[in-house]
Amino acid sequence: MATLQKSIDAREETSLGPYSTMDDTSEDAMGDTEDIFGIVNQLISKVTGLERTIKHWCHKPVAFHAVRDGGEYPHLGKYQHIVFSTVLLNIGNGYSANHGIFTAPKAGLYIFSASILSNYKPATSLFAADIVKGGHVLARVYGHGVNGYHDQRLATVVTQLRAGEQVWVRLNCCANDSLWGYRYTTFSGSLISLLN
Incomplete structure:
Protein backbone atom coordinates (compact mmCIF):
# COMPACT_ATOMS: atom_id res chain seq x y z
CA MET A 1 0.00 0.00 0.00
CA ALA A 2 2.87 2.37 0.83
CA THR A 3 4.48 1.56 -2.53
CA LEU A 4 1.25 2.40 -4.39
CA GLN A 5 0.97 5.77 -2.59
CA LYS A 6 4.59 6.64 -3.56
CA SER A 7 3.78 5.83 -7.20
CA ILE A 8 0.68 8.11 -7.18
CA ASP A 9 2.61 10.95 -5.55
CA ALA A 10 5.37 10.64 -8.17
CA ARG A 11 2.82 10.80 -11.04
CA GLU A 12 1.13 13.91 -9.57
CA GLU A 13 4.48 15.67 -9.22
CA THR A 14 5.37 15.14 -12.89
CA SER A 15 1.91 16.17 -14.14
CA LEU A 16 1.97 19.64 -12.50
CA GLY A 17 3.45 21.27 -15.66
CA PRO A 18 5.23 24.56 -14.96
CA TYR A 19 4.98 23.96 -11.20
CA SER A 20 7.16 20.88 -11.39
CA THR A 21 10.91 20.94 -11.84
CA MET A 22 12.22 22.57 -15.09
CA ASP A 23 12.12 20.23 -18.06
CA ASP A 24 11.73 20.51 -21.87
CA THR A 25 7.94 20.86 -21.60
CA SER A 26 8.09 24.02 -19.43
CA GLU A 27 10.66 25.66 -21.76
CA ASP A 28 8.35 25.02 -24.72
CA ALA A 29 5.48 26.68 -22.82
CA MET A 30 7.63 29.77 -22.18
CA GLY A 31 8.64 29.87 -25.84
CA ASP A 32 4.99 29.71 -26.89
CA THR A 33 4.20 32.63 -24.58
CA GLU A 34 6.98 34.72 -26.14
CA ASP A 35 5.67 33.87 -29.62
CA ILE A 36 2.17 35.00 -28.62
CA PHE A 37 3.51 38.31 -27.26
CA GLY A 38 5.43 38.82 -30.52
CA ILE A 39 2.31 38.21 -32.59
CA VAL A 40 0.25 40.57 -30.39
CA ASN A 41 2.91 43.31 -30.75
CA GLN A 42 2.90 42.88 -34.54
CA LEU A 43 -0.89 43.17 -34.60
CA ILE A 44 -0.77 46.32 -32.47
CA SER A 45 1.76 47.87 -34.88
CA LYS A 46 -0.40 47.02 -37.88
CA VAL A 47 -3.55 48.46 -36.25
CA THR A 48 -1.66 51.65 -35.36
CA GLY A 49 -0.48 51.96 -38.96
CA LEU A 50 -4.02 51.48 -40.24
CA GLU A 51 -5.31 54.14 -37.83
CA ARG A 52 -2.74 56.62 -39.19
CA THR A 53 -3.66 55.80 -42.78
CA ILE A 54 -7.39 56.16 -42.08
CA LYS A 55 -6.80 59.45 -40.24
CA HIS A 56 -4.77 60.75 -43.19
CA TRP A 57 -7.24 59.79 -45.91
CA CYS A 58 -10.41 60.62 -43.99
CA HIS A 59 -9.46 64.11 -42.84
CA LYS A 60 -11.52 66.97 -44.17
CA PRO A 61 -9.63 68.62 -47.04
CA VAL A 62 -8.41 72.22 -47.01
Missing part, protein backbone atom coordinates in the same frame (compact mmCIF):
# COMPACT_ATOMS: atom_id res chain seq x y z
CA ALA A 63 -7.98 74.00 -50.35
CA PHE A 64 -8.58 77.39 -51.91
CA HIS A 65 -8.25 79.13 -55.27
CA ALA A 66 -8.74 82.87 -55.67
CA VAL A 67 -8.17 85.22 -58.62
CA ARG A 68 -8.22 88.86 -59.66
CA ASP A 69 -11.10 89.57 -62.02
CA GLY A 70 -11.40 92.70 -64.16
CA GLY A 71 -8.53 94.49 -65.87
CA GLU A 72 -6.10 96.78 -64.14
CA TYR A 73 -5.48 96.42 -60.39
CA PRO A 74 -3.96 99.88 -59.76
CA HIS A 75 -2.23 101.92 -57.06
CA LEU A 76 -0.59 99.14 -55.08
CA GLY A 77 1.87 100.25 -52.44
CA LYS A 78 5.12 98.59 -51.54
CA TYR A 79 4.52 95.62 -49.15
CA GLN A 80 0.76 95.89 -49.68
CA HIS A 81 -1.18 92.63 -49.62
CA ILE A 82 -2.42 91.59 -53.03
CA VAL A 83 -6.10 90.77 -52.56
CA PHE A 84 -7.42 88.03 -54.81
CA SER A 85 -11.04 89.03 -54.44
CA THR A 86 -12.82 86.43 -56.57
CA VAL A 87 -12.87 83.16 -54.65
CA LEU A 88 -13.51 80.11 -56.82
CA LEU A 89 -12.78 77.50 -54.15
CA ASN A 90 -12.51 77.76 -50.37
CA ILE A 91 -12.85 74.34 -48.74
CA GLY A 92 -12.23 74.75 -45.02
CA ASN A 93 -12.80 78.54 -45.19
CA GLY A 94 -9.12 79.32 -44.69
CA TYR A 95 -8.90 82.10 -47.29
CA SER A 96 -10.21 85.62 -46.65
CA ALA A 97 -11.26 87.50 -49.81
CA ASN A 98 -11.36 90.75 -47.81
CA HIS A 99 -7.70 90.68 -46.82
CA GLY A 100 -6.09 88.22 -49.24
CA ILE A 101 -4.80 86.11 -46.34
CA PHE A 102 -4.96 82.34 -45.88
CA THR A 103 -5.17 81.16 -42.26
CA ALA A 104 -4.42 77.47 -41.69
CA PRO A 105 -7.44 75.80 -40.04
CA LYS A 106 -5.26 72.84 -39.02
CA ALA A 107 -1.58 71.96 -38.72
CA GLY A 108 -0.02 70.24 -41.68
CA LEU A 109 2.08 70.34 -44.80
CA TYR A 110 0.72 72.81 -47.37
CA ILE A 111 1.43 73.80 -50.96
CA PHE A 112 0.85 77.34 -52.27
CA SER A 113 1.09 78.86 -55.72
CA ALA A 114 0.90 82.48 -56.87
CA SER A 115 0.72 83.65 -60.47
CA ILE A 116 1.15 87.37 -61.22
CA LEU A 117 0.62 89.22 -64.52
CA SER A 118 2.20 92.65 -64.93
CA ASN A 119 0.45 95.65 -66.35
CA TYR A 120 1.44 96.52 -69.92
CA LYS A 121 1.82 100.28 -69.38
CA PRO A 122 5.49 101.30 -69.32
CA ALA A 123 5.34 103.12 -65.97
CA THR A 124 3.82 100.12 -64.16
CA SER A 125 5.00 97.09 -66.16
CA LEU A 126 7.63 96.07 -63.57
CA PHE A 127 6.64 94.11 -60.47
CA ALA A 128 8.14 91.97 -57.74
CA ALA A 129 5.95 90.02 -55.33
CA ASP A 130 6.50 87.72 -52.35
CA ILE A 131 4.72 84.68 -50.96
CA VAL A 132 4.89 85.38 -47.24
CA LYS A 133 4.38 83.16 -44.18
CA GLY A 134 3.93 85.07 -40.94
CA GLY A 135 6.11 87.93 -42.18
CA HIS A 136 8.90 85.72 -43.62
CA VAL A 137 9.39 85.48 -47.37
CA LEU A 138 9.03 81.94 -48.73
CA ALA A 139 9.41 82.74 -52.44
CA ARG A 140 9.58 85.69 -54.83
CA VAL A 141 8.28 86.36 -58.33
CA TYR A 142 9.52 89.06 -60.68
CA GLY A 143 8.17 90.25 -64.01
CA HIS A 144 8.74 93.14 -66.39
CA GLY A 145 6.52 93.71 -69.39
CA VAL A 146 8.19 95.56 -72.27
CA ASN A 147 7.02 97.34 -75.42
CA GLY A 148 3.40 97.34 -74.31
CA TYR A 149 3.29 93.63 -73.42
CA HIS A 150 2.41 91.93 -70.16
CA ASP A 151 4.78 89.60 -68.30
CA GLN A 152 3.57 86.71 -66.15
CA ARG A 153 5.47 84.83 -63.46
CA LEU A 154 4.64 81.98 -61.07
CA ALA A 155 6.04 80.70 -57.77
CA THR A 156 5.13 77.54 -55.87
CA VAL A 157 6.16 76.65 -52.33
CA VAL A 158 5.64 73.79 -49.88
CA THR A 159 5.68 74.69 -46.21
CA GLN A 160 4.65 73.42 -42.80
CA LEU A 161 2.01 75.43 -40.94
CA ARG A 162 0.67 75.30 -37.43
CA ALA A 163 -3.05 75.88 -36.98
CA GLY A 164 -3.65 79.64 -37.15
CA GLU A 165 -0.49 80.51 -39.10
CA GLN A 166 -1.03 82.75 -42.12
CA VAL A 167 0.22 82.96 -45.71
CA TRP A 168 -0.36 85.78 -48.19
CA VAL A 169 1.06 87.44 -51.30
CA ARG A 170 2.39 91.00 -51.16
CA LEU A 171 3.87 93.47 -53.60
CA ASN A 172 7.58 94.00 -53.02
CA CYS A 173 8.20 96.51 -55.81
CA CYS A 174 7.30 99.08 -56.86
CA ALA A 175 5.35 101.87 -55.15
CA ASN A 176 2.12 102.89 -56.91
CA ASP A 177 2.39 99.82 -59.11
CA SER A 178 -0.44 98.00 -60.85
CA LEU A 179 -1.09 94.42 -61.90
CA TRP A 180 -3.44 92.84 -64.41
CA GLY A 181 -6.48 90.73 -63.62
CA TYR A 182 -8.77 88.72 -65.88
CA ARG A 183 -7.84 85.64 -63.82
CA TYR A 184 -4.18 85.77 -64.88
CA THR A 185 -3.27 86.89 -61.35
CA THR A 186 -4.10 84.00 -59.00
CA PHE A 187 -3.39 82.57 -55.56
CA SER A 188 -4.13 78.99 -54.49
CA GLY A 189 -3.18 76.52 -51.80
CA SER A 190 -3.99 73.13 -50.38
CA LEU A 191 -3.31 70.94 -47.37
CA ILE A 192 -1.13 68.07 -48.59
CA SER A 193 -0.84 66.07 -45.39
CA LEU A 194 -1.69 66.27 -41.71
CA LEU A 195 1.30 66.15 -39.38
CA ASN A 196 1.37 63.96 -36.28
Whole structure:
Protein backbone atom coordinates (compact mmCIF):
# COMPACT_ATOMS: atom_id res chain seq x y z
CA MET A 1 0.00 0.00 0.00
CA ALA A 2 2.87 2.37 0.83
CA THR A 3 4.48 1.56 -2.53
CA LEU A 4 1.25 2.40 -4.39
CA GLN A 5 0.97 5.77 -2.59
CA LYS A 6 4.59 6.64 -3.56
CA SER A 7 3.78 5.83 -7.20
CA ILE A 8 0.68 8.11 -7.18
CA ASP A 9 2.61 10.95 -5.55
CA ALA A 10 5.37 10.64 -8.17
CA ARG A 11 2.82 10.80 -11.04
CA GLU A 12 1.13 13.91 -9.57
CA GLU A 13 4.48 15.67 -9.22
CA THR A 14 5.37 15.14 -12.89
CA SER A 15 1.91 16.17 -14.14
CA LEU A 16 1.97 19.64 -12.50
CA GLY A 17 3.45 21.27 -15.66
CA PRO A 18 5.23 24.56 -14.96
CA TYR A 19 4.98 23.96 -11.20
CA SER A 20 7.16 20.88 -11.39
CA THR A 21 10.91 20.94 -11.84
CA MET A 22 12.22 22.57 -15.09
CA ASP A 23 12.12 20.23 -18.06
CA ASP A 24 11.73 20.51 -21.87
CA THR A 25 7.94 20.86 -21.60
CA SER A 26 8.09 24.02 -19.43
CA GLU A 27 10.66 25.66 -21.76
CA ASP A 28 8.35 25.02 -24.72
CA ALA A 29 5.48 26.68 -22.82
CA MET A 30 7.63 29.77 -22.18
CA GLY A 31 8.64 29.87 -25.84
CA ASP A 32 4.99 29.71 -26.89
CA THR A 33 4.20 32.63 -24.58
CA GLU A 34 6.98 34.72 -26.14
CA ASP A 35 5.67 33.87 -29.62
CA ILE A 36 2.17 35.00 -28.62
CA PHE A 37 3.51 38.31 -27.26
CA GLY A 38 5.43 38.82 -30.52
CA ILE A 39 2.31 38.21 -32.59
CA VAL A 40 0.25 40.57 -30.39
CA ASN A 41 2.91 43.31 -30.75
CA GLN A 42 2.90 42.88 -34.54
CA LEU A 43 -0.89 43.17 -34.60
CA ILE A 44 -0.77 46.32 -32.47
CA SER A 45 1.76 47.87 -34.88
CA LYS A 46 -0.40 47.02 -37.88
CA VAL A 47 -3.55 48.46 -36.25
CA THR A 48 -1.66 51.65 -35.36
CA GLY A 49 -0.48 51.96 -38.96
CA LEU A 50 -4.02 51.48 -40.24
CA GLU A 51 -5.31 54.14 -37.83
CA ARG A 52 -2.74 56.62 -39.19
CA THR A 53 -3.66 55.80 -42.78
CA ILE A 54 -7.39 56.16 -42.08
CA LYS A 55 -6.80 59.45 -40.24
CA HIS A 56 -4.77 60.75 -43.19
CA TRP A 57 -7.24 59.79 -45.91
CA CYS A 58 -10.41 60.62 -43.99
CA HIS A 59 -9.46 64.11 -42.84
CA LYS A 60 -11.52 66.97 -44.17
CA PRO A 61 -9.63 68.62 -47.04
CA VAL A 62 -8.41 72.22 -47.01
CA ALA A 63 -7.98 74.00 -50.35
CA PHE A 64 -8.58 77.39 -51.91
CA HIS A 65 -8.25 79.13 -55.27
CA ALA A 66 -8.74 82.87 -55.67
CA VAL A 67 -8.17 85.22 -58.62
CA ARG A 68 -8.22 88.86 -59.66
CA ASP A 69 -11.10 89.57 -62.02
CA GLY A 70 -11.40 92.70 -64.16
CA GLY A 71 -8.53 94.49 -65.87
CA GLU A 72 -6.10 96.78 -64.14
CA TYR A 73 -5.48 96.42 -60.39
CA PRO A 74 -3.96 99.88 -59.76
CA HIS A 75 -2.23 101.92 -57.06
CA LEU A 76 -0.59 99.14 -55.08
CA GLY A 77 1.87 100.25 -52.44
CA LYS A 78 5.12 98.59 -51.54
CA TYR A 79 4.52 95.62 -49.15
CA GLN A 80 0.76 95.89 -49.68
CA HIS A 81 -1.18 92.63 -49.62
CA ILE A 82 -2.42 91.59 -53.03
CA VAL A 83 -6.10 90.77 -52.56
CA PHE A 84 -7.42 88.03 -54.81
CA SER A 85 -11.04 89.03 -54.44
CA THR A 86 -12.82 86.43 -56.57
CA VAL A 87 -12.87 83.16 -54.65
CA LEU A 88 -13.51 80.11 -56.82
CA LEU A 89 -12.78 77.50 -54.15
CA ASN A 90 -12.51 77.76 -50.37
CA ILE A 91 -12.85 74.34 -48.74
CA GLY A 92 -12.23 74.75 -45.02
CA ASN A 93 -12.80 78.54 -45.19
CA GLY A 94 -9.12 79.32 -44.69
CA TYR A 95 -8.90 82.10 -47.29
CA SER A 96 -10.21 85.62 -46.65
CA ALA A 97 -11.26 87.50 -49.81
CA ASN A 98 -11.36 90.75 -47.81
CA HIS A 99 -7.70 90.68 -46.82
CA GLY A 100 -6.09 88.22 -49.24
CA ILE A 101 -4.80 86.11 -46.34
CA PHE A 102 -4.96 82.34 -45.88
CA THR A 103 -5.17 81.16 -42.26
CA ALA A 104 -4.42 77.47 -41.69
CA PRO A 105 -7.44 75.80 -40.04
CA LYS A 106 -5.26 72.84 -39.02
CA ALA A 107 -1.58 71.96 -38.72
CA GLY A 108 -0.02 70.24 -41.68
CA LEU A 109 2.08 70.34 -44.80
CA TYR A 110 0.72 72.81 -47.37
CA ILE A 111 1.43 73.80 -50.96
CA PHE A 112 0.85 77.34 -52.27
CA SER A 113 1.09 78.86 -55.72
CA ALA A 114 0.90 82.48 -56.87
CA SER A 115 0.72 83.65 -60.47
CA ILE A 116 1.15 87.37 -61.22
CA LEU A 117 0.62 89.22 -64.52
CA SER A 118 2.20 92.65 -64.93
CA ASN A 119 0.45 95.65 -66.35
CA TYR A 120 1.44 96.52 -69.92
CA LYS A 121 1.82 100.28 -69.38
CA PRO A 122 5.49 101.30 -69.32
CA ALA A 123 5.34 103.12 -65.97
CA THR A 124 3.82 100.12 -64.16
CA SER A 125 5.00 97.09 -66.16
CA LEU A 126 7.63 96.07 -63.57
CA PHE A 127 6.64 94.11 -60.47
CA ALA A 128 8.14 91.97 -57.74
CA ALA A 129 5.95 90.02 -55.33
CA ASP A 130 6.50 87.72 -52.35
CA ILE A 131 4.72 84.68 -50.96
CA VAL A 132 4.89 85.38 -47.24
CA LYS A 133 4.38 83.16 -44.18
CA GLY A 134 3.93 85.07 -40.94
CA GLY A 135 6.11 87.93 -42.18
CA HIS A 136 8.90 85.72 -43.62
CA VAL A 137 9.39 85.48 -47.37
CA LEU A 138 9.03 81.94 -48.73
CA ALA A 139 9.41 82.74 -52.44
CA ARG A 140 9.58 85.69 -54.83
CA VAL A 141 8.28 86.36 -58.33
CA TYR A 142 9.52 89.06 -60.68
CA GLY A 143 8.17 90.25 -64.01
CA HIS A 144 8.74 93.14 -66.39
CA GLY A 145 6.52 93.71 -69.39
CA VAL A 146 8.19 95.56 -72.27
CA ASN A 147 7.02 97.34 -75.42
CA GLY A 148 3.40 97.34 -74.31
CA TYR A 149 3.29 93.63 -73.42
CA HIS A 150 2.41 91.93 -70.16
CA ASP A 151 4.78 89.60 -68.30
CA GLN A 152 3.57 86.71 -66.15
CA ARG A 153 5.47 84.83 -63.46
CA LEU A 154 4.64 81.98 -61.07
CA ALA A 155 6.04 80.70 -57.77
CA THR A 156 5.13 77.54 -55.87
CA VAL A 157 6.16 76.65 -52.33
CA VAL A 158 5.64 73.79 -49.88
CA THR A 159 5.68 74.69 -46.21
CA GLN A 160 4.65 73.42 -42.80
CA LEU A 161 2.01 75.43 -40.94
CA ARG A 162 0.67 75.30 -37.43
CA ALA A 163 -3.05 75.88 -36.98
CA GLY A 164 -3.65 79.64 -37.15
CA GLU A 165 -0.49 80.51 -39.10
CA GLN A 166 -1.03 82.75 -42.12
CA VAL A 167 0.22 82.96 -45.71
CA TRP A 168 -0.36 85.78 -48.19
CA VAL A 169 1.06 87.44 -51.30
CA ARG A 170 2.39 91.00 -51.16
CA LEU A 171 3.87 93.47 -53.60
CA ASN A 172 7.58 94.00 -53.02
CA CYS A 173 8.20 96.51 -55.81
CA CYS A 174 7.30 99.08 -56.86
CA ALA A 175 5.35 101.87 -55.15
CA ASN A 176 2.12 102.89 -56.91
CA ASP A 177 2.39 99.82 -59.11
CA SER A 178 -0.44 98.00 -60.85
CA LEU A 179 -1.09 94.42 -61.90
CA TRP A 180 -3.44 92.84 -64.41
CA GLY A 181 -6.48 90.73 -63.62
CA TYR A 182 -8.77 88.72 -65.88
CA ARG A 183 -7.84 85.64 -63.82
CA TYR A 184 -4.18 85.77 -64.88
CA THR A 185 -3.27 86.89 -61.35
CA THR A 186 -4.10 84.00 -59.00
CA PHE A 187 -3.39 82.57 -55.56
CA SER A 188 -4.13 78.99 -54.49
CA GLY A 189 -3.18 76.52 -51.80
CA SER A 190 -3.99 73.13 -50.38
CA LEU A 191 -3.31 70.94 -47.37
CA ILE A 192 -1.13 68.07 -48.59
CA SER A 193 -0.84 66.07 -45.39
CA LEU A 194 -1.69 66.27 -41.71
CA LEU A 195 1.30 66.15 -39.38
CA ASN A 196 1.37 63.96 -36.28
